[in-house]
Amino acid sequence: MVRTRKRKDVRERKLAYHLLSLPAIFLSGSIVLLPAIQTIFASFTKWNGISKAKVWIGLQNYQEIFHDWVFWKSLTNNIKWTILFVTVPVIIAMLASVFIAHYRIGHKTFQAIYLIPYLLAPTTNAIIWLNIIFSPNAGLVGFLQRAGWQITSPLGNMSTALLGVAMVDIWHYWGFLTVIFLAALRQTPLDQLESAQLDGANGWKLFFKIYLPNILPTVSLMIVLIVIYSFMTYDYIYLLTQGGPAHSTEVLSTYAYSLAFSAFKFGKAAAVSLSMGLIGSVAAYFYTWLSRKEAIE
Amino acid sequence: MKSKRLLTRSRNQKKTVAFWIAVSILCLLALISLFPLALVVLNSFKSHTEIMLNPFSWPTSFSFHNYVYTWEIGKFGTGFINSIKLTASAIIAGVIGSSTMGYVLATRRVKTWRPLTLYFMLATTVPLQMFMLPLYSTFVDLKLMGNVYAVGVAIAAWNLPMPIFLMRTYFLKVPFELEEAARIDGANTFHVLTKVIMPIVSPGIITVACIIGLFSWNEYLLTTTLLKNEVNFTATLKFLNLNGTFSRDFSVIMAGAVIMVIPMVLVFLLLQKRFIEGMANGAVKG
Incomplete structure (x- = not known):
């Protein structure tokens, strides 16, 4: 009697756990997984996105983008973007967080100030920079021009546009990294630090022997995430330059978006998207590998 | 210790x-x-x-004249109401999805935990905008275009993995004995969850709600694609629209920017601890 009750209990519990998995499975399944499968299928078809007719054309979309210079330009820009983002904001954030943690100064104040740009919507930040910084009429650029400086908006020049956009995105992003690094730095064992200081270690030594090794797991995880996000980047580029001038800031996501929603070539756009995903998946592999230890074992 | x-x-x-x-x-x-x-x-x-x-x-x-004028001309009233509706539906969907799945992944009592963990880990790393094209045509087919609630749910689904793993870390801190004690007293899984576990992880739920709220309030790509009609625009899209139509009047743009910045900064200062805790726990490796 007791045994059957227990078995029934276990069955009830198992069922309950499966039921608990359902909301997330339903959400992700219908809005992420199903469209993902449809995208893979669409990349082998000619489809305008509206009509029901999808014509199977095999690998033609992939062949087309392989010979498309805009695709290669976009891919190069994604790589440049990645290199910029794994260095500039990471170094600034490391510097700021180590200073704050080491000298124990204004921990909360600095953290809050640095985080404000990160909390604002990309649309808000983009419009602010377009008008008050880059505008030749109302912005800092215009003000400096009238003061006699030889300066133009970096967004208007093909060779500097990507840097200009990256500057705004980095301005909004680095504070987030600082918060993450700071949280990791607070786990630094004080004993280690004190004994190193007693040994007369200078700033550089403290950084490379104590601080960096302690936050290295967090830093490497963030770098992998930055690589992944760099291949998905869209908001700031589209809002600031729409990929222009003359495709000079085009990245894979803006290219795929304009192929789909301006040229109505959904099939080709799907092929570009999947190539983007393929490259990102290499970084994804490292991400899973790095976080696997904690979540699975 | x-x-x-x-x-x-x-x-x-x-x-x-x-x-x-x-x-x-x-x-x-x-x-x-x-x-x-x-x-x-x-x-x-x-x-x-x-x-x-x-x-x-x-x-x-x-004088506040610029603000009053900009608020009216930019229709920020409806914009903020739409933003609130969208954010609320994203928070509700996201909290339900992430807390239930977070519990399943933390307790590991069913065999599906391993494939589910891998799936959601992978979903963090996949560039989701590449799946937007079929989503767009599905929204058209189901007549959901311009529906702020539906777009809110979509945003929650896109950003589900991070809240799931965040909730998982909170569930891991719940003492196992507490749950067993309740079970011996005859409570079923539903009661255990609502009466015993949820009260303990409620700070975690608030943190997750803050993070989902931040994502969805600021979201650009899905809202701009799926909310085509101006009456359904969220505050961020209203401001973008204002920048397009009034780009010659800088005072309107500046006042609009302040209208966008101030609420966000106030909410942040109020819930600062939660935001920072959420970000740090979501990314820091133990």
């Missing part, structure tokens, strides 16, 4: 030259973070011609 001494303890620090260099670099970085925002606030009190003449000049008067 002897607690480890961590850097969280405050220490006496000698005010050396290096200290002052560090402080000035930190202050410079703070200045860079706030400079564009301060300039926007300053110029929001000025007229278009005053801004054109010199963006650094001090306003002649501090």
